[in-house]
Amino acid sequence: MKNSTSKHAIFLALFASLLTAGAMAQMPQRTPTPNDTLKSPKVMDDKRVAIQIYAPKASEVTVGGDFLSGGKPVSLTKNEQGVWSAIVGPLRPDYYSYTLMVDGVRTMDPKNPVIKQGISSLENMMAVPGAETAFEDNKAVPHGEVREVWYSSGSLNMMRRMHVYTPPGYEKGNTKYPVFYLLHGAGDDDSGWNTIGRAGFIIDNLIAAGQAKPMIVVMPNGSMPMPPTAGMNGQMMNTMRSMFANDFLNDIMPTVEKTYRTLTNRENRALAGLSMGGFQTLDVSLTRPELFNYVGVFSSGFFGASIDEAETKYAKALNDPAFNKNKKLFWVGIGKDDFVMDANKKTLALLDKHQIKYQYKETTGGHTWINWRQYLNEYTPLLFK
Structure with a gap:
């Protein structure tokens, strides 16, 4: 019986190889091209x-x-x-x-x-x-997890996605963590900070080196759904700003605080963003200053006509004598060749006028992820101290 089974298996193998050879013979032969070995x-x-x-x-x-x-x-x-x-x-x-x-x-x-x-x-x-990329490389250190999280946005009446980083050991414990909300720029979505931004690896390396506290990092989608024919003007910018603020305050933050083990006071909340995300950071942190003790603005400011309305729109926060006391960090970074430098300078002048204290970092380079990764690496260790 065993010998019969063995012969049957050999026959099937030979039959299959003949079928394959026949099929290959009937297939048109492909001519190799330089693309085959191109790197x-x-x-x-x-x-x-x-x-x-x-x-x-x-x-x-x-x-x-x-x-x-x-x-x-x-x-x-x-x-x-x-x-x-x-x-x-x-x-x-x-x-x-x-x-x-x-x-x-x-x-x-x-x-x-x-x-x-x-x-x-x-x-x-x-x-x-090279050695210069060590802070953002995928090293042999304990790694957190970055998840794609879908939530129902009542503000926008649609399903929305955000990326959420949880620190190493999150799943095995019951510790509550501070939360860092990290915003991207125009043209990107919530995946930007996790891909070209290298945020997960940067924060993994900082935590492993003892330079940053373990934290949850929330990377929402700051790009709002707009009509395809909508042009970018002052009115549209204001509309997008309001849409994001409503989604952030009414949907994103409640979802995060319901879903994850978070510390929910301002001492344990941070907010930062680049370019458009920096503009959104300024708006949220000056509209609701009681929510965040840590604010970071990367390559940004009040753009165009928004600088003219800022003094009125944010008058309560700008004129609050307790504003500086309730902010452990207001950090601003930009490259000297950045095309938004004018908006940045006007924004700093507004903060100076109202005696808002901030840390300012001017680097080489322009409006690029090369700078923003560096800013994240420098800003994160200052949080939750």
């Missing part, structure tokens, strides 16, 4: 980076990204095999985003699966390793 991006020992794409029928290819510091896109050159390539750098070790343009069409690098998602676009990400 992109390719980081060299000297920190230069080769970006390549196989596009034999294209007539023009360029690449842009935050590694250019606001400069013009770089043109790629085409070889005889149809491979377009450019070498950029050398680059300072860090994490960068980039996008290809092929004959005027925004195109992802098909050889690079690492991406940053926005509300209406995608970008590739690349890492240039």
Whole structure:
């Protein structure tokens, strides 16, 4: 019986191999192309980076990204095999985003699966390793968890998503933790701080080094649902500001405090954001100053006409003699080449006029994640002291 079963198995295997061989013989043979072995991006020992794409029928290819510091896109050159390539750098070790343009069409690098998602676009990400990236690298330390959390927003009448970081050991204990609400900028969604922002790894490393307290970090979606034809003007900015504030105060914070083990007093709440998120941070923290003892504004300020109305809209907070006493930290950071520097300076002048105390950090660089990751790394250790 055993021998019969063995022969039957051998027969089935041979029959299957014959079927496969026959099928393969009938399939059209594919001609290999340079794309089969192409690598992109390719980081060299000297920190230069080769970006390549196989596009034999294209007539023009360029690449842009935050590694250019606001400069013009770089043109790629085409070889005889149809491979377009450019070498950029050398680059300072860090994490960068980039996008290809092929004959005027925004195109992802098909050889690079690492991406940053926005509300209406995608970008590739690349890492240039070095000692400078240690604070944001995925190290062999205890790691927290970052979850995608869906909640019902009564304010917006729709389901919304946020990313929530819980510190190492959260699931095994019953400890209550302080909460840090971290906001992204325009064009991004709640995944931004967790992808190109490296927030989970940055905070893991700070906690492991004893430089930051274990905390819950909430990264909500600050991009509001708007009509596709809506243009960005002062009125629309005010509408979006109000929509976010209502969702944040009436839906996001209650959901977090109901779902997670949080400490729910202002001494254990922090709020910070970059660009649009910095504008939202200013709005919420000056409208409801009793909620947060820690405020961070990255590359932001009151934009356009909003600076003119700020003194009236936030008069109660700005003129409150107890405002400084109830704020352990009001931190402002921006790059000297940032295009929102004018709005930042006008905002600081308003704070100065009302004797609002703040810490100010001006760095090199512009309006990029390269700066915002650094600001997060510097701001977080100051929280909940």
